[in-house]
Amino acid sequence: MQTRWICLGAWLVTSVAAADDTASKVFEQRILPIFKSDQPSSCVQCHLAGVDLKNYIKPSSEATFQSLRDQGLVNLDQPEQSKILKLINMKDTDNAGANLLHAKSREVELTAFVEWIKTCCRDPKLRSAPKLAASELAKPARPDEVIRFARTDRLLESFEQNIWGQRHRCMGCHTEGSDQNRKLVKENGEQVSWMKKSAAEAMTYLIRKKDLIDIEDPEKSLLLLKPLKEVDHGGGKKFLKGDLGYKGFRTWLEDYAKVARDEYAKSSDLPKSDPRRLxxxxxxxxxxxxxxxxxxxxxxxxxxxxxxxxxxxxxxxxxxxxxxxxxxxxxxxxxxxxxxxxxxxxxxxxxxxxxxxxxxxxxxxxxxxxxxxxxxxxxxxxxxxxxxxxxxxxxxxxxxxxxxxxxxxxxxxxxx
Ligand code: HEC
Ligand code: HEC
Missing domain, CATH: 2.60.40 (Immunoglobulin-like)
Structure with missing residues (x-):
């Protein structure tokens, strides 16, 4: 009898130690590589700046768990329902293409976090670890208003407002699949089809392709220099600097570049939109x-x-x-x-x-x-x-x- 209790006790102790070990091990093998990677996380599908999965990760398994737990991002009793997993699993309802582009990194993040959080939640010691001081929590530096402003759906509204209504200046040649476009693609290559059928696809393409947009100096973006004919352009001069087309493209480029450079720190830095604008x-x-x-x-x-x-x-x-x-x-x-x-x-x-x-x-x-x-x-x-x-x-x-x-x-x- 006596021996069994000791045995059991010893088993209990080792099993707690093993659980702790396992959480740290899973953390080291699965979570830290995400933290250390210079690849952006799946969050960038929708958040161009202001927030990233890395913001929530601290150097140790225990501290990361405490930090997530204290922010209400972990559900101790139903770990699969944890809010951090919901954030990782966010998908766009009407841009399947964009979901697909980020499917792989999302899958890696999700399986890693599910496994690690479940392991942590089984560990009584971690569950009851002391609360962290507010200053020790790992979270995005930007306030929610700035995070919202830097979302792709907000930027898409700006794209629709500023570029999409002016697209007739370019679409004959640049919209994928038109007769003229097919001819120009044959002569110049697929990159001529940068203007896609929907505003969302066109914006996603331009942002991912990168080389038509100069984030550091938006005025120097090829998207402006080509139609201004400041560099060779197969379509000739399509903009006067200051016409409605140039204004629209430039306004969006300035907007996007400022977001991508993560220049808005406080909500009072954000530009006010004009509700009377047509x-x-x-x-x-x-x-x-x-x-x-x-x-x-x-x-x-x-x-x-x-x-x-x-x-x-x-x-x-x-x-x-x-x-x-x-x-x-x-x-x-x-x-x-x-x-x-x-x-x-x-x-x-x-x-x-x-x-x-x-x-x-x-x-x-x-x-x-x-x-x-x-x-x-x-x-x-x-x-x-x-x-x-x-x-x-x-x-x-x-x-x-x-x-x-x-x-x-x-x-x-x-x-x-
Ligand atoms: C498919 C698009 C999409 C993806 C991917 C996405 N989010 Fe979000 N996120 C949103 C939307 C939309 C909201 C606003 C949700 C709401 O108001 O209910 C939001 C809100 C947030 C907020 C709250 C701020 C606020 O506006 O209230 C945080 C923090 C956040 N997301 C973090 C993340 C993190 C971290 C990731 C990656 C692990 C991520 N998101 C991935 C679309 C996304
Ligand atoms: C009459 C046809 C025509 C029109 C209209 C036209 N373009 Fe072009 N554009 C071309 C051709 C042909 C090319 C490929 C050769 C080149 O790079 O100059 C091109 C290339 C480009 C490129 C480079 C694409 C890449 O990935 O290399 C950009 C950017 C561009 N055009 C912007 C515009 C903008 C913006 C408009 C509308 C304001 C416009 N174009 C209107 C014919 C046109």
């Missing part, structure tokens, strides 16, 4: 001004189009479409596709979101601004102002889609 939607509606004034030759000209509100008997306050481009001096001509504008969450925004970039037939007003002093070329953030206004004209339009069905207004009919 949403932009790409369209295949062309607008043309004929007989442009000789003085406007080669200048950046912007049209804003307003719809007649028959109920209120006045022009709508906010423009329904906008576009800008350089005036063609010799033929005295300006023509371009329109970007449609609508208040966020309005019925129009919802309709255009579904992909039908149409305008109703009817009565419209075009307002024309010309950047005579090339102000936008020296300051890309500058917008056209009252002093740049050169006139407006009313017109009727049926708004048929395509280059061959342009809506045309004679610039000599513009009135101040």
């Amino acid at each position: 949403k932009e939607f790409t369209s295949e509606l062309w607008f043309k001004l004929t007989n442009t004034a000789p003085a406007w030759g080669d200048k950046l000209l912007q049209v804003t189009i307003h719809r007649w509100d028959d109920r209120a008997k006045k022009w709508e306050d906010a423009p329904i479409a906008i576009s800008d481009r350089q005036v063609a001096a010799k033929p005295r001509l300006w023509q371009h596709t329109l970007t449609l504008l609508a208040a966020a969450d309005s019925a129009r925004a919802k309709e255009w979101q579904r992909g039908s970039g149409q305008l109703p037939a009817g009565r419209y007003l075009v307002k024309v601004h010309v950047d005579h002093s090339d102000r936008t070329l020296t300051d890309w953030r500058a917008t056209l102002r009252n002093e740049d206004f050169v006139g407006q004209a009313e017109f009727q339009a049926n708004w048929r889609v395509g280059y061959g069905a342009m809506t045309s207004v004679d610039a000599e009919k513009l009135k101040e």
Whole structure:
């Protein structure tokens, strides 16, 4: 009898020691390599900065466990339900491609953490180890607001707002699978298809491909230098520095680069979004001004189009479409596709979101601004102002889609 108890006691002691050993061993073999790796964790699929799995790992098994436990990230009685495992297992519901890209690192992290946490939770000594001081907890340095701002879904909203509504300037050649694109891919290679079918795929591609974006100096990104023709570009000059396309691409690049450089430390550093800003939607509606004034030759000209509100008997306050481009001096001509504008969450925004970039037939007003002093070329953030206004004209339009069905207004009919 006596011996059995001792035996049992000894067995108990060794089994606790073994459990502890095992947790440390699993930690050393499975968790530390994740901590020491210079590869990003699966968290980067959604968190571009501010948080990483490594932030939660301390140098020892015991301290890491205490730290996770004290933050409520471990469920002692149902280890499989631990919150840290849920974070590792986060997946995107509508970007299966991105999930796939991170599937391997996620699997490695998940199996390592499941095994290690289960082992720890079986160990009474670890379960009841003393609480760590708040300063000893391992966690991301950035506050939740900053972590949220640095998420890919927030950046995708910025991409949709700033780039996607201007994509008609590039899509003919760069969208995967169009006739023109297929021809250019044959001549130049697959990299021509950087503009994918959805904004999410295009953004994921650009971020992962890296070489079209200069994070340290966004202004020097190939995504800007090519269409500016500051370096050779198979598509020629597609941007004027300061036009709506350049502004949109540059705004997103600056936004992304600042997030990727992890420059926001406090929530008060974050930029405020402007709730009145209209949403932009790409369209295949062309607008043309004929007989442009000789003085406007080669200048950046912007049209804003307003719809007649028959109920209120006045022009709508906010423009329904906008576009800008350089005036063609010799033929005295300006023509371009329109970007449609609508208040966020309005019925129009919802309709255009579904992909039908149409305008109703009817009565419209075009307002024309010309950047005579090339102000936008020296300051890309500058917008056209009252002093740049050169006139407006009313017109009727049926708004048929395509280059061959342009809506045309004679610039000599513009009135101040
Ligand atoms: C598939 C996308 C995705 C992945 C992958 C992902 N997260 Fe998140 N994360 C989110 C979303 C979305 C939220 C906001 C969730 C909410 O508000 O309920 C979030 C919130 C958080 C928060 C809380 C901050 C806040 O906004 O309240 C932390 C901390 C966090 N994640 C850490 C991680 C860690 C660590 C990893 C990797 C192990 C990870 N996440 C992987 C999408 C993801
Ligand atoms: C008329 C066709 C055409 C249009 C329109 C066009 N491009 Fe291009 N672009 C090309 C061709 C052809 C190449 C491949 C040769 C080269 O690298 O210059 C290219 C290459 C690029 C590359 C390099 C891709 C890589 O991975 O190497 C970028 C970036 C680029 N274009 C940006 C743009 C942007 C931004 C727009 C719209 C504002 C645009 N392009 C409009 C034809 C076009």
